[in-house]
Amino acid sequence: MSPQIALARLLLAGGRVDAAHLADVAAGHPGSHQLAALARLAARHGDRLESLGRLARSPLWPSGDDVLASTAAIFDRLAVEAPEAGVALYSLGDPDELAAATAELVGVIRAWSPSASGRILDFGCGIGRVAIALADGAESVLGLDLSGQMIAEARRRAEGRGTVRFARNAAARLPVEPGAIDLFLAADSLPYVIHAGAFDSFMAEAARVLRPGGDLLVFNWSFRGDPERDVTEARALAAGHGFAVIRAGERPFAIWDAQGFQLRRIP
Incomplete structure (x- = not known):
């Protein structure tokens, strides 16, 4: 587990995370490189830990009868309050931490799929971090999200890039023609579906x-x-919808702890 994920999990546990306390714990276990890395990370972001703790204790998971509306409301709020942490708490609200994690993700996407040079759909694009990073080297990128505030932030960040565009989409049917996409990306969005x-x-x-x-x-x-x-x-749904399973449940990241799946549309 990376120190970023470990610190995010401590924040999500709901207690107060204190950088000085983590430094003391690490000093008491001089042989633990993981504790030392965690303490260094907490010290580097010590001024953010209190606000990140409040964010982690706020509603972050949709509830009620209308899950889609609840999801949109949560991410509308996060787009305003904490855009970086809102799309990846393990970034700790730091643009540089988020950029490093995004670069790692984009590297995996390009290594896994030759379609990353074609027409890309980023489903649940958030602030557009992955779509914007993929735009260099892709034919086109369309980012879709339930949250209007996230889309507004993505458009602001992508200003001047002609190969990437963003649209709010809350409908079950995607605003895309049949067969128009080479790579369909869903990073941390399928759990809400x-x-x-x-x-x-x-x-x-x-x-x-x-x-x-x-x-x-x-x-x-x-x-x-x-x-x-x-x-x-994933295997059952792939078989039922005309996909071949290339990868299922792999963990290719050093920073993020996500499992990766690659399904290929059968010709």
Whole structure:
């Protein structure tokens, strides 16, 4: 586990995270490189820990009967309060930490899929960090998100880049023609679809918009804490919607702890 993920988990646990206390704990275990790295990271971001703790204790998971509306409301708030931490708490609200994690993710995407040079759809794009990073070297990138505030922030950050565009989309049907996409990316967005009970229709839409031979890359299938169930479910849905499973449940990152899935549209 990276120190970024470890610190994010401490924040999500709900208690107060104190950089000085972590330094004392690390000093008491001089042989633990992981504790030392965690203490250094906490010290570097000590001025943010209190506000990050409040953010971690705020509602971050949709509730109620209308899961999609609840999800949009949460991310509308996060886009204003803490855009970097809102899309990746392990960035600790630091643009440089987020940039490093994004670069690692983009490197994996490009290594896994030759379709990363084509027409990309970033589903649940947030502030556009991945879409913008992929735009250099791609034919085009379309970022979609439920949150209007996230889309507004993504557009602000992407100003002047002609190969990437963003749109709010809250409908079950994606605003894309059949076969118009080479790479469909869902990074930390599918868990919300699963929570809404809409993952079968999601797979049908992904199959519709992807060209034959195009890739669906999913990073974090769900947040259920059951990796074996996620892999089993991914394989079953792939078979039912015309995908071949290339990768399922791999962990390719040093910073992020996400599981990666690669499904290829069968010609």
